[in-house]
Amino acid sequence: MxxxxxxxxxxxxxxxxxxxxxxxxxxxxxxxxxxxxxxxxxxxxxxxxxxxxxxxxxxxxxxxxxxxxxxxxxxxxxxxxxxxxxxxxxxxxxxxxxxxxxxxxxxxxxxxxxxxxxxxxxxxxxxxxxxxxxxxxxxxxxxxxxxxxxxxxxxxxxxxxxxxxxxxxxxxxxxxxxxxxxxxxxxxxxxxxxxxxxxxxxxxxxxxxxxxxxxxxxxxxxxxxxxxxxxxxxxxxxxxxxxxxxxxxxxxxxxxxxxxxxEGLDNVFARHRRMATAVRKAVAAWGLKLVASDAKWYSDTVSAIYVPEGFDGNEMARHAYKFYNVALSISLGKIAGKAFRIGHLGDMNEMMILTPISAAEMAMHDMGIKVKLGSGVAAAQEYLCSTKQQVRAL
Ligand SMILES: Cc1ncc(COP(=O)(O)O)c(C=O)c1O
The missing domain is CATH 3.40.640.10 (Type I PLP-dependent aspartate aminotransferase-like (Major domain))
Structure with missing residues (x-):
């Protein structure tokens, strides 16, 4: 492959x-x-x-x-x-x-x-x-x-x-x-x-x-x-x-x-906050909700995202894996199927984080979830552009 x-x-x-x-x-x-x-x-x-x-x-x-x-x-x-x-x-x-x-x-x-x-x-x-x-x-x-x-x-x-x-x-x-x-x-x-x-x-x-x-x-x-x-x-x-x-x-x-x-631990934490914020911007653009019920609980390492009622978030994550070669994460326990997750921790940068956002959009689109293709990616891009930092000293 x-x-x-x-x-x-x-x-x-x-x-x-x-x-x-x-x-x-x-x-x-x-x-x-x-x-x-x-x-x-x-x-x-x-x-x-x-x-x-x-x-x-x-x-x-x-x-x-x-x-x-x-x-x-x-x-x-x-x-x-x-x-x-x-x-x-x-x-x-x-x-x-x-x-x-x-x-x-x-x-x-x-x-x-x-x-x-x-x-x-x-x-x-x-x-x-x-x-x-x-x-x-x-x-x-x-x-x-x-x-x-x-x-x-x-x-x-x-x-x-x-x-x-x-x-x-x-x-x-x-x-x-x-x-x-x-x-x-x-x-x-x-x-x-x-x-x-x-x-x-x-x-x-x-x-x-x-x-x-x-x-x-x-x-x-x-x-x-x-x-x-x-x-x-x-x-x-x-x-x-x-x-x-x-x-x-x-x-x-x-x-x-x-x-x-x-990198420096403070920079590591700031980078995680930035990756997480890009995902949260995409979620808002999709009109979907995070499982975290209030901003004070938001995680900078993983986002769990509810799919609209009547759809299966785990099926959608499997669809992304099957058709687009992207492993999004399924939801577990009480919310199994009601949500999917994006892990945004560890070795992660701007271009990488656009991939799961794009894949989630495509998979949701295929499943019939009303999400405009490109909307989440655009919102994340907008945020990443407006907060860009030089990554290489040339
Ligand atoms: C918060 C948290 N605690 C504990 C565990 C269990 O760790 P492990 O699967 O490495 O045994 C996990 C695994 O994902 C976790 O996310």
Whole structure:
């Protein structure tokens, strides 16, 4: 088949050529004497991505779900009370994981399209006079609905209640593409994965952990082996791993962190905001609605877009794949079929973002959805032209 298949799902994301080149390697000895020269600076630089000076970063050969399990199993005990909320497929799966680990989960059900209900969290934390809640959970970016929540506001709610619970953040589809500040926001555990903002194939669960959470592991009684922080620390301190690491992906991660540092995190976030805004301009021009119900929830990494009633967004996404070689993302769970998604994170630029907008228009047109061909593309172009920046110093 000539030409490329274009990928615009919210992870795995496009892997830049530089990262692919960095991974085109022979296998290597993960116990070689010079291996720590590679790993120790990588751990240090990852801390910069999470914006922590005092925390530490673990890298597990897993996807983000393994990172969730690591965060929970190392710091909590069976029966511990935790405060969570769910408003999409992924925030729900984290609730499910905690329930299956035997935690006493208070899970607030929030309408899809909204995010973490900070005021309710604040009330519950204030009312918890005996400080029974051991963990408070935030899905910073709900990938199923394209909703971003306010982590700093949850930290404030904890502080206002003078509450010592650990703050857990799912940063799988936000870290390295939406602002995240481990130390400033007092986050204790932040879970991410390699295949989204980090632009590496799926296969690394990346977890940033505060000193307070590391202390909690000493009394936490949930069983852990593969995901043990203790085992990791014992080996990582010397630049090694307690079992066979995925060296190829670590080399890819090294290159992606180089790229993030070269661009500058603030520029990375601004670029994501710009790509997301271009998509939102197109959605408005189509006369369609985002699943995110208010601008304060808008995600800069993924947009979930409702199709008009009577049409199937997933069928439309499959149509784009089948006829136009573009992978748009289907909608999941409660809104399955009612929407489709465009992932606009990672290795993304102006010309790339016009592709899913154009493909969505063509597929909607074919499905009989009343959208004027070119209208979304034009709106996005208009916005990108009016905010253009020189991309090359010549
Ligand atoms: C917000 C969020 N959390 C967790 C996960 C689970 O991560 P993984 O599929 O890498 O296990 C995903 C996956 O898309 C996600 O988007």
């Amino acid at each position: 000539p030409g490329r298949n274009f990928l615009f799902i919210p992870g795995p994301t496009n892997v830049p050529q530089r990262v692919r080149n960095a991974m085109a390697l022979e296998q290597e000895d993960m116990r070689a004497v010079d291996f720590p020269k590679f790993t120790l600076p990588l751990f240090e630089d990852l801390k910069k991505v999470f914006k922590t000076k005092t925390g530490r970063v673990f890298i597990f050969p897993s996807s983000g779900t393994g990172g969730w399990e690591a965060a929970v199993s190392n710091t909590l005990s069976p029966g511990d009370k935790v405060l969570m909320s769910h408003f999409g497929h992924f925030s729900w799966l984290w609730v499910d994981l905690c329930q299956r680990h035997g935690l006493n989960v208070q899970a607030l059900e929030v309408p899809w399209g909204e995010g973490v209900p900070v005021e309710k969290y604040a009330e519950i934390l204030k009312a918890d006079k005996n400080k029974e809640i051991k963990g408070v959970f935030v899905c910073q970016n709900e990938t199923a609905t394209g909703v971003t929540s306010d982590v700093a506001a949850v930290r404030k709610a904890l502080n206002d209640a003078n509450h010592p619970a650990l703050l857990f953040v799912d940063g799988v589809s936000s870290v390295a593409s939406i602002d995240f500040r481990m130390d400033e926001w007092g986050v204790d555990l932040c879970v991410s994965g390699s295949q989204k903002g980090f632009m590496v194939p799926t296969g690394l669960g990346i977890v940033c952990v505060s000193q307070k959470a590391l202390e909690a592991r000493k009394t936490a009684k949930l069983p852990r082996t593969y995901f043990s922080f203790d085992d990791m620390m014992g080996a990582n301190d010397n630049g090694f791993f307690p079992y066979t690491p995925n060296t190829i992906y670590l080399r890819g991660l090294r290159e992606s962190v180089n790229m993030l540092m070269e």
